[in-house]
Amino acid sequence: MARMIHSMLRVLDEQKSVAFYANTLGLAPVGRFEFDSFTLVYLANDEQSFELELTINHGRTEPYALGDGYGHLAVSVADVVAEHARMHAAGHPVTPVKTLQHEGTVIGQFFFLTDPDGYKIEVLQRGAPGRFI
Amino acid sequence: MARMIHSMLRVLDEQKSVAFYANTLGLAPVGRFEFDSFTLVYLANDEQSFELELTINHGRTEPYALGDGYGHLAVSVADVVAEHARMHAAGHPVTPVKTLQHEGTVIGQFFFLTDPDGYKIEVLQRGAPGRFI
Numbered sequence: 001m002a003r004m005i006h007s008m009l010r011v012l013d014e015q016k017s018v019a020f021y022a023n024t025l026g027l028a029p030v031g032r033f034e035f036d037s038f039t040l041v042y043l044a045n046d047e048q049s050f051e052l053e054l055t056i057n058h059g060r061t062e063p064y065a066l067g068d069g070y071g072h073l074a075v076s077v078a079d080v081v082a083e084h085a086r087m088h089a090a091g092h093p094v095t096p097v098k099t100l101q102h103e104g105t106v107i108g109q110f111f112f113l114t115d116p117d118g119y120k121i122e123v124l125q126r127g128a129p130g131r132f133i
Numbered sequence: 134m135a136r137m138i139h140s141m142l143r144v145l146d147e148q149k150s151v152a153f154y155a156n157t158l159g160l161a162p163v164g165r166f167e168f169d170s171f172t173l174v175y176l177a178n179d180e181q182s183f184e185l186e187l188t189i190n191h192g193r194t195e196p197y198a199l200g201d202g203y204g205h206l207a208v209s210v211a212d213v214v215a216e217h218a219r220m221h222a223a224g225h226p227v228t229p230v231k232t233l234q235h236e237g238t239v240i241g242q243f244f245f246l247t248d249p250d251g252y253k254i255e256v257l258q259r260g261a262p263g264r265f266i
Contacts, residue, residue: 010202075138
């Protein structure tokens with residue numbers, strides 16, 4: 001059976017993205033492979049086995065076209081309100097904390113964070129009803 | 134610390150996508166929330182806690198613009214050659230199996246699969262050198 005192991009995003013600036021994911025999500029590089037035309041960086045932490053793969057195409061300066069198909073990477077945190085305040089104070093672009101209801105039941109409390117290339121990250125309260133593991 | 138819990142993709146046809154992910158990756162719906170303008174479906178299996186979230190916007194018929202930023206979701210399998218043969222025989226669009234080397238060392242054996250909306254899925258040999266967990 002297939003095991004989901006990473007999601008890959010193309011980013012323009014390796015240092016900026018690595019710093020962003022460290023400061024916001026506590027992800028650190030656990031692998032780095034440099035090729036002639038591109039570099040791959042794998043980011044992880046101890047919370048799960050899944051990794052975020054960043055591809056840096058050497059010499060690319062034009063912003064990536066994000067389209068409207070890919071949505072976001074979601075993370076759960078122990079205290080979504082505290083994480084929102086911490087990221088906001090650090091100057092990261094965050095939307096207000098919102099609560100999602102379905103048929104009168106709260107199924108999630110979350111905010112969205114935007115990474116240096118414009119990719120959205122959903123930060124969810126861990127343990128909320130719904131699928132928010 | 135943040136735990137990566139899902140990746141969200143917008144898809145046009147819920148039934149087609151759910152069937153595709155079941156047949157190719159062994160993922161099954163573990164949650165479904167229908168709202169007025171959209172439906173959320175969470176796909177998972179027992180291989181990990183990470184989930185794939187599909188968003189179906191009701192009434193949307195125009196294909197999503199995939200852009201060139203988002204890369205792919207990657208999965209690992211026990212036997213990449215066997216999985217390639219199985220998916221190919223079932224009529225799913227797959228690229229040939231390739232081997233990736235870095236500085237003379239094999240770091241992965243993989244192929245790419247395309248889902249009904251055009252999203253790429255990298256299917257990697259589990260246990261290969263590199264980050265292929």
